[in-house]
Each structure stands twice: as structure tokens, then as C-alpha cells.
């Protein structure tokens with residue numbers, strides 16, 4: 001009897017074990033860019049039925065993985081080659097960690113003994129050491145029989161507790177290592193309960209309830225942790241049953257529709273300093289909330305605390321007191337914490353005093369009225385407001401569409417003008433205010449949700465990931481990219497003070513036709529100079545679901561330096 005074929009069947013290898021371990025854990029999509037030593041891994045993964053989505057630059061693959069993690073609560077997988085590919089992916093891994101998105105960066109690496117003796121291997125780099133300080137956890141697998149454990153540890157590290165980025169180092173030699181198939185199969189781990197619920201302690205719940213009961217001017221702040229947690233209906237019940245006004249952070253918009261009567265978003269600068277008890281749900285008191293102190297919170301000067309008391313719901317026990325005193329930390333997963341609060345906030349719960357609610361309503365209505373007037377104007381050339389008035393209508397009629405947003409003015413104006421109606425529909429620059437997430441987020445959002453994606457991009461912001469329009473066309477994704485083209489970073493009006501021919505640092509080519517870019521790959525390009533042209537183009541993009549890029553020409557003098565965060569620019573003493 002010829003045993004050769006049978007023997008072959010009974011053998012597995014590193015390539016297959018990686019794929020089998022991922023599939024066993026319900027991971028069926030990889031964001032990648034092939035090359036030595038992972039090209040065959042991408043082929044075999046595709047052959048094994050996984051979706052292998054390949055990009056033009058690893059940072060975009062990494063950003064796609066990160067946002068897939070945010071949207072699905074499963075770690076997004078980014079697979080890269082060694083040294084430079086790894087480094088390109090690392091920015092996305094660090095950004096995912098900063099934003100508490102679960103992802104795993106898997107990179108092939110070069111010969112350990114050559115790397116460690118620094119003998120100059122092809123793409124030599126001690127990747128594990130470099131990744132470690134930039135992510136939540138980092139592991140290396142040297143032997144095929146440890147692949148199952150390596151993937152299991154990576155998954156647990158990414159999604160349990162505070163989610164984050166994990167690095168998994170797979171040296172080239174690992175892939176070809178063989179193992180008898182049964183041993184291989186038995187070495188794999190299907191992770192049981194990867195993100196265990198964390199139930200808050202009853203006394204912590206009671207402390208929070210007591211504090212909340214004492215409030216005269218309560219406020220709830222929803223952060224992207226609340227969006228991630230997918231406890232949507234309990235969060236909504238907590239807000240509606242308690243009657244407490246709430247503020248959504250950028251990516252928490254839509255957890256309740258932005259048009260909700262309890263939204264205090266249009267009265268933000270009033271409610272923050274005036275509130276007496278603030279409930280933070282999955283939101284950190286970082287720079288985006290002015291560190292919980294200073295004038296924004298009613299403090300007398302920039303470092304002074306306001307008079308608020310805080311309840312902070314967070315999964316990380318180390319988060320409370322990071323910026324100001326937290327009187328009632330409520331540590332646990334948001335689903336469990338909010339449902340514990342709901343048990344106390346029942347029908348007998350006293351509604352907040354009507355003076356508080358009516359004072360908010362008054363500010364809110366005034367600001368919404370003012371904004372309405374601005375949006376109704378139709379200046380030539382088009383400005384951020386008249387263009388966003390269109391986007392606002394489009395999202396209103398397509399509330400399931402996902403809005404990706406980056407830029408400075410293009411970001412700030414979109415966030416405040418475009419209402420969101422459903423949870424996890426707004427994806428943006430997050431905690432770092434990072435440019436370059438745009439096209440990676442678009443690709444992943446379209447793939448994991450199947451929904452129409454609309455990206456509102458500053459012309460500078462778009463440039464960081466613009467080549468991925470080819471990827472969007474290649475996978476034929478329903479992505480409509482709207483570039484707010486004002487000829488530069490922030491604005492297009494800067495000039496070189498020396499009078500020499502180099503353009504100013506913030507200036508781009510004037511009148512660039514970004515719409516031509518997508519046409520190179522068979523997508524639809526549209527040049528829109530008026531709100532009517534923009535509206536037609538967006539409606540057609542949604543009707544056709546074709547990859548579309550709209551070059552929306554915006555007044556180059558509109559907007560401000562750095563958008564809303566002008567004040568963070570250090571100003572020179574010497575002029």
C-alpha cells in the first residue's frame with residue numbers, strides 16, 4: 001500500500017494552524033498587504049474561505065482592522081510583512097490602543113538568531129520590543145504547537161477588560177514547521193467567554209445611586225466606550241427613565257438620536273460648567289473633555305476644578321481620578337453597570353428639577369435656531385455650512401448609512417451639524433485626532449456592516465489614505481467619499497511670505513480635481529461646486545451603491561486654523 005498521500009493528509013503546518021486558530025474563534029476576515037513571509041498565508045486564508053482584504057498601505061489595513069473591532073467587538077486582524085510593513089501597521093495599532101478598539105496586528109518577522117545578533121537580515125527588526133510600549137499586549141510564537149495559545153492570548157488581551165491593540169509576532173520559520181494533524185488540531189483553543197462581563201460591586205452601585213439622587217443639575221456624558229459596549233437599549237432607558245439631559249461625545253452620537261429632546265449637545269458650553277453631578281459612561285476626562293477642569297467646567301482658571309461631582313462608569317479600574325476626583329467610580333462593563341443603575345432608576349425616580357431642564361432647553365433652542373439660519377444661507381462659493389446642510393439631509397433620509405469623518409474644520413463642522421440617528425454610525429479621528437483613518441475605516445465599515453458608507457473628508461485628511469480608492473473600487477464597495485476641497489490644510493489662502501515660488505506650508509495645488517483620481521480605477525467621479533450638485537451626486541451614489549468620489553469645492557477662505565482647537569497651537573513670542 002502506498003502511504004505517501006495518507007501521511008501527507010495527516011500533517012499540518014504553521015500556515016494552516018494560524019488560519020484554523022482564527023477561524024475556530026469566529027474570525028473570518030483579515031486586512032492585509034502581502035509580501036515575504038506572509039504571501040502564502042494570505043492565499044491559504046482566502047482558499048480556506050476567509051475574506052482577505054488587501055490594501056495599498058499597511059496603515060490603512062490596520063485602521064480597517066481597528067474599526068472592524070470597534071463595530072463588531074471581535075478583534076480586527078491586520079496582517080503585515082516584517083520591519084517596514086510592521087511599522088506601517090504599528091501606527092494603526094497604537095491608535096487602536098489609544099481609542100480602546102480591539103485589534104491584533106500579526107506581522108511576519110525575520111530569522112530570530114540573525115535579528116538578535118543584528119547580522120543584517122532581510123527586513124531585520126526586533127519587532128516585538130518595538131511594539132510592546134505601543135500596545136496593550138505583545139506576544140511571539142516560535143513553535144507551531146504554540147500557535148493556538150498565541151492566538152488565544154491575543155484574542156483575550158484584545159477584547160477583555162479595556163479593549164486595545166495586541167501585537168503577535170510570527171517569525172518566517174514558524175509557517176513551514178510541520179506537526180501531525182491531530183496534535184495540531186488539539187493544540188488549538190476556542191476561547192470561551194473572551195470578554196467576560198464585569199459586574200459592579202453592589203456598594204459601588206449604591207454610592208452612585210445616592211450621589212445621583214442628590215443631584216439638582218445632573219448630566220450624563222456618553223463616550224465611545226458606551227457605543228462600543230452595545231448596551232444601546234439599556235443606555236436609552238437609563239436616560240429616558242431618569243429624565244437626565246445627556247451629551248454625546250463624537251463617536252457616541254446616535255446612541256440616542258441627536259434630535260432627542262434630552263440631548264444637551266447644542267447647549268454644551270452651558271451644561272458642563274453648570275452641572276452638579278456628572279455621570280460619565282465610557283468617556284474619559286481627557287483633553288476632549290478639557291480634563292474635567294478649567295473654565296469649561298466652571299473652574300476659576302485653567303487648572304481649577306469646577307464644583308461637579310462625578311460618577312464614572314468604566315471597565316478600567318485605573319481610569320477614575322486620572323484628571324479630577326471621581327466621587328463614585330462604578331467599575332465594570334457598561335452593560336452590567338447601566339443595568340444595575342436601571343434597577344434603582346425605576347418609575348419612582350424623581351425627574352431633574354424643571355429649572356435645570358428649561359434653562360438647557362432655552363439655550364439649546366436659541367443655538368439650534370441660529371444654526372438653522374446659517375444653514376439656510378447659500379453663499380457662492382459653497383462653504384462648510386451650505387455643503388453640510390446637504391450631508392445632514394442625506395443622513396437624515398439614510399440613517400443606516402455610516403459616516404466616516406476626518407479633517408479639522410471638515411471634522412468639527414460635520415460633528416456639530418450632521419445629526420446621527422443610530423448607534424455606531426459615526427466613525428472619526430477619535431482620541432488622537434489622527435488624520436489618515438478615512439479610507440481604512442470606509443473599507444471595513446462597508447464590509448462588516450454591508451451598509452452605505454459616506455466619508456466627509458478634508459482635502460488634506462483624504463491625502464493620508466487616498467490611494468485606497470483603488471481598494472474601494474477593487475472590492476466594489478458602496479462608499480461615497482465627499483472631499484471638502486479648500487485647497488489646503490485648514491484653508492487654502494496662505495502665501496509664502498518670502499515671495500519665492502515654494503507654496504506656503506499649508507497650501508495645496510489650487511482647484512485640484514480629486515474626482516479624476518477615482519475614475520482611474522473605474523469609480524464614479526463628480527465635481528460639485530454647488531449644494532444642488534453635491535446633493536444630486538450623493539443621492540446618485542446611494543442609489544447606485546457605486547464607489548464614488550465627489551470633489552466638493554469649498555470657499556478656500558472658510559474655516560480656521562486647526563478648526564475648533566486653534567488654541568492648542570503654541571504661539572511664538574517672537575513675531
Ligand code: ADP
Pocket residue numbers: 098099100162163222223224225226228229249250251252281282283284285286288313314315316319332333334335430431
Ligand atoms: P470618548 O473619546 O468618546 O470620550 P474615550 O475613548 O475617552 O471616549 O473613553 C472610552 C472609555 O470606555 C475608556 O475609558 C474605556 O475603558 C471604556 N470602555 C470601553 N469599553 C467598555 C465596556 N465594554 N465597558 C465599560 N467601559 C468600557
Ligand code: TZD
Pocket residue numbers: 406407408409410411433434435436457458459460461462484486488489490491559562563
Ligand atoms: N498628521 C496626522 C497623522 N494627524 C494630524 N492630526 C495632523 C497631521 C495635523 N492635522 C490636523 O490636526 S487636521 C489636518 C492636519 C494635517 C488637516 C486639516 O486640513 P483638511 O481639513 O483639509 O483635512 P479642513 O476642513 O480644511 O480644515
